[in-house]
Amino acid sequence: MRKIHPFTSLLLLLLAALLLLAGCTPTPADTPNDASHDVETAALQATIDEQDILITALREEKERLDNQLSSLENQLNQTGSTPESLLITALTLVDLIAEQDFEAVALYVDPDEGVRFSPYGYVDVSEDLVFLPQELGTLLQDSTIYTWGGFDGSGHPIDQTFAQYYDRFIYDQDFANPHLIGNNTIVGTGNSLINLDEAYPAAEFVEFHFTGFDPDYGGIDWCSLRLVLEEQHGSWILRGIVHDQWTI
Numbered sequence: 001m002r003k004i005h006p007f008t009s010l011l012l013l014l015l016a017a018l019l020l021l022a023g024c025t026p027t028p029a030d031t032p033n034d035a036s037h038d039v040e041t042a043a044l045q046a047t048i049d050e051q052d053i054l055i056t057a058l059r060e061e062k063e064r065l066d067n068q069l070s071s072l073e074n075q076l077n078q079t080g081s082t083p084e085s086l087l088i089t090a091l092t093l094v095d096l097i098a099e100q101d102f103e104a105v106a107l108y109v110d111p112d113e114g115v116r117f118s119p120y121g122y123v124d125v126s127e128d129l130v131f132l133p134q135e136l137g138t139l140l141q142d143s144t145i146y147t148w149g150g151f152d153g154s155g156h157p158i159d160q161t162f163a164q165y166y167d168r169f170i171y172d173q174d175f176a177n178p179h180l181i182g183n184n185t186i187v188g189t190g191n192s193l194i195n196l197d198e199a200y201p202a203a204e205f206v207e208f209h210f211t212g213f214d215p216d217y218g219g220i221d222w223c224s225l226r227l228v229l230e231e232q233h234g235s236w237i238l239r240g241i242v243h244d245q246w247t248i
Helices: 008-023 032-079 083-098 104-109 163-172
Strands: 116-117 128-129 148-151 157-158 181-182 206-208 222-233 235-245
Touching: 008 163, 008 222, 083 128, 083 181, 083 222, 083 235, 104 235, 116 163, 128 148, 157 163, 163 235
Parallel strands: 116 235
Antiparallel strands: 116 128, 148 157, 181 206, 206 222, 222 235
């Protein structure tokens, strides 16, 4: 029998071993690495899908909030200035009047309509004096004698400078610190007719009121300052400064 060379036997053994290993090696589709890759891909796709859902939800929520904001802005434009802003404006103005800062007061006055001064509760739209904003800043220094109406009781003309009128018919009391404030409410009433609705049909007002000072008078020494304001382009303008008190 022919003898097999040892080296040939070794080659045959190596070949057999390689064939055996080849038979035991899994195909590429079945490798653990590929299976893990498929799992990771599926997980990544699921995350992407979840993020897409979240982004869609956020976009829908943003659209809802934008619509809500637009609706609120429309409501605000329709309602105009709020009662709070009316009161805040009046409080600002009464402080400026107390400080005699009529240059600042003028900023609240319409350049064409001006502001009307009334010494008593009845507003005489044909006789009460009206000043334009450019005139207000220097009125306290103005020595001109103006006729502001007639004194209650005597009917004598109120012939005074603006400074005199200020002391008697604008800031005769500390109206920046009143007893009561009426927001679109008449507080002080006497014998005189109050015609704010007729004189200023489109306006509103804030009243700064003192109930009285001497107990012996039983309250007939009350006095008020009414600031009449009208909404214009989203702001309040000063239309009238009305002093009032008990009249005969």
